[in-house]
Amino acid sequence: MSRGSWMAPLALLAALVSGSLAADLAGRYVSLGKCPDITNKADFDAVPYLGRWYEQERYDSDFQIGMDCVNAIYSDMGNGYVEVHNTARTSEGDFAEAIGEAHVVEPGVLLVQFGGYPAEYHVLATDYENYSSVYNCFEEGEYRWQYAWLLTRAQFPSADLLATARQAFADNGIDLDSFHVTYQGDDCPYLP
Ligand SMILES: *[C@@H]1O[C@H](CO)[C@@H](O)[C@H](O)[C@H]1NC(C)=O
Numbered sequence: 477m478s479r480g481s482w483m484a485p486l487a488l489l490a491a492l493v494s495g496s497l498a499a500d501l502a503g504r505y506v507s508l509g510k511c512p513d514i515t516n517k518a519d520f521d522a523v524p525y526l527g528r529w530y531e532q533e534r535y536d537s538d539f540q541i542g543m544d545c546v547n548a549i550y551s552d553m554g555n556g557y558v559e560v561h562n563t564a565r566t567s568e569g570d571f572a573e574a575i576g577e578a579h580v581v582e583p584g585v586l587l588v589q590f591g592g593y594p595a596e597y598h599v600l601a602t603d604y605e606n607y608s609s610v611y612n613c614f615e616e617g618e619y620r621w622q623y624a625w626l627l628t629r630a631q632f633p634s635a636d637l638l639a640t641a642r643q644a645f646a647d648n649g650i651d652l653d654s655f656h657v658t659y660q661g662d663d664c665p666y667l668p
Pocket residue numbers: 603604605606
């Protein structure tokens with residue numbers, strides 16, 4: 477998978493709104509309705525946030541369908557930017573990666589760009605050492621597109637930790653029913 481291709485489908489989303497595909501997707505990450513009124517982590521600090529995160533749950537959005545073993549490595553690029561290096565295993569078993577960059581645009585909100593496609597990344601809650609609850613939502617007509625990522629530092633987090641991270645979504649009125657569990661395991665193609 478080439479750089480940037482994970483985010484490229486965002487450009488096509490507007491075309492779906494009036495089509496039958498939107499109806500097929502309703503109930504998943506695209507659904508009828510408004511975005512919830514969320515509260516971002518106001519004192520978010522990117523420095524202790526750097527390093528490796530394992531994706532444990534997500535909305536299975538267009539650019540991640542079938543991907544497991546999802547890993548994100550955030551590194552300081554200097555000048556206030558963070559390199560975002562995502563890796564995953566595709567449904568065909570291939571290694572996939574995407575490299576982008578991010579910077580904080582308002583408290584608790586990063587703007588992440590892959591190949592020129594910007595997307596917001598709202599940190600609802602994180603303790604930096606164990607979990608992060610990340611969300612984005614935008615509206616197009618009557619539909620909303622929701623993205624959620626439950627990230628942990630541990631490859632195999634405890635049930636208590638997952639419950640803490642999930643609570644941050646619930647507290648913001650985000651429906652967890654459509655969350656997809658991301659497989660992580662020692663057979664995953666993680667970067668060293
Ligand atoms: C992370 O989890 C560990 C184990 O439960 C706990 O001891 C530690 O205090 C947590 N870190 C933070 C910043 O809450």
